[in-house]
Amino acid sequence: MTDENAAPPPDFDAAFRDKLKDLFLWRRDVRRFLADPLPDGLIEELLGQAALAPSVGNSQPWRFVLVEDTERRRRVRDDFEAANQDALNGYSGERAQTYAGLKLAGLDKAPVQLAVFSDQATERGHGLGQNTMPEMLPYSVVAAVNTLWLAARAAGVGVGWVSILHPEKVSAVLDVPADWRLVAYLCLGRPEEEHRDPELVRAGWQDRAAIGEFILKR
């Protein structure tokens, strides 16, 4: 055991907990970015924090792909445009109109694009905890994405999760191993504006429900 691990745990006092709750409140899905590049090393620092997320059997199945090539970015954006048109075609009337007015991705300006995969063939963790719930591998990757998101917001970096994409198409465009499954395609950068309420609430798409609606006892 190293000295660091033997140290007493930090005191997460009331002031910290209040600010942590503020962080949860102000973490937004950002689609409107400034094009300015992020400071050198910041993404690597944020990914290091993401890798502190819980993972099943300590399998650490997260694989982070920084998408920098202009041509690959263009092909991902083309796939988004096609999938978004298909999605729009599934709505009608007023909801179709609202959908058409939504901005659903920051692929146009975000300086950083990050594809996050789950290595479904990793031997790390030796399968522990995956027998009856194999979905625990991608779930662990989602925990890393959520951790990254919070660390980024605290550092003034906005994150947007683009799921209007065909995962197998993105995997092909990025030429990753066959056993990697796309979990998230993220845009990162300085946000154009800051909001406490979600964009989909402001746009009249979907309100927040009260927490009581989601709790049962058994």
Next chain:
Amino acid sequence: MTDENAAPPPDFDAAFRDKLKDLFLWRRDVRRFLADPLPDGLIEELLGQAALAPSVGNSQPWRFVLVEDTERRRRVRDDFEAANQDALNGYSGERAQTYAGLKLAGLDKAPVQLAVFSDQATERGHGLGQNTMPEMLPYSVVAAVNTLWLAARAAGVGVGWVSILHPEKVSAVLDVPADWRLVAYLCLGRPEEEHRDPELVRAGWQDRAAIGEFILKR
């Protein structure tokens, strides 16, 4: 727009960011709990924070089931014991011996047991963002679990995620709607001891890898 939403965003300063990183570092999967009950209202407060997690299309698909009934708890624990025996039978030699020595659930003592489901039939969010990646619903629930975990740790409450269970069995024991999919079965309570390093690292099951191993550029 309410006044709260128009307020300027908080300043997440360097001191807060350092402590947030400490929180990520000290968040552990806890399997050894004190049996003491948690203070009244604390779970509800933590679930309220969990519901601030991102969700696809703001669908809020998380459904939280507090498992309080002794008989239901016994049946969940029986399922864990059976699944854990099956898992042990899949290992051999030294690894089987190590596995047999691991404590993999706090179902014996944790005062709170919480099953977290994804409502696969929710109409909230109107399907936005789910067309090509329907797994975004359970992924949103994982984000809520991760958020809950961090809020809990900051409040001195340990969380352990038990995935050595048959999800359909747990759903039957808890008598939830057919469209709900089990995402996580969690134990919560005061931890018996605090550690900065994961139990699976201390027990020699799986070390942490360096972040550089997980980053690619394309």
